[in-house]
Amino acid sequence: MSTVNEPELADLDPFDLMAAEATRVDAFYRALADGNDWLMPTRCAGWNRRDLLAHLAGVEDDTAARLAGAPLPASYVGETALTRRVHLPGLELLDEWRDRVDRNDTELRRRGPHAAFPGPGGAPYPLGRWSFYLASERAIHADDAGVPIGEAESAARLDWRLRFARSALTEQRNGQVGVVADRGAQVVHLMGEFNGDAVRLPDDQFVEAVSGRLPPEADVPFHLRNALAVLG
Incomplete structure (x- = not known):
């Protein structure tokens, strides 16, 4: 079950x-x-x-x-x-x-x-x-x-955190942030007022973004950065 x-x-x-x-x-x-x-x-x-x-x-x-x-x-x-x-x-x-x-x-x-x-x-x-x-x-x-985090467990840990980050983002933003998987990365874009703004983040960086831990130097627009941060 x-x-x-x-x-x-x-x-x-x-x-x-x-x-x-x-x-x-x-x-x-x-x-x-x-x-x-x-x-x-x-x-x-x-x-x-x-x-x-x-x-x-x-x-x-x-x-x-x-x-x-x-x-x-x-x-x-x-x-x-x-x-x-x-x-x-x-x-x-x-x-x-x-x-x-x-x-x-x-x-x-x-x-x-x-x-x-x-x-x-x-x-x-x-x-x-x-x-x-x-x-x-x-x-x-x-x-x-x-x-x-040990090397042997890092891949499985990233996998579940990535899957849950996608799920939590969809739930908390009510579909206002689009997410599409793309070969080890996530392409995210905003709907509504900022429709068209998009960024491609490697999977680990996407998890950091959804956790509210994206580093300041990351090239992500401020409004998109805020929209992604739903955990942490």
């Missing part, structure tokens, strides 16, 4: 993807030395590695709240989660995050991909599809923190 009613994602298990990303983040942070390694800057402006992990803990707080039927405000996940954990030593913070991950992931998998889940605005949303967003969140922030 497919996990989501969408052909491009039907053969992927978002719970396995979530688990793999959590394991990768956990191993990376546990190997950090005390002190400066935890305070290294990340791709998230103003956040060091410790801040980023506190944010990920806030995401898990929100997931637990959604499982209980009471989503947290976005401000909690963005900032309150950091201030609530400012006193925790790094490894204690890591243990707290991992404990929440394990409990949430177990419950998400138990309920199954077709269960209802409070999505944006609290409206019912397929749990399996929401779990893809959670897997993507972990993957994006793993990259933000500098978590290394």
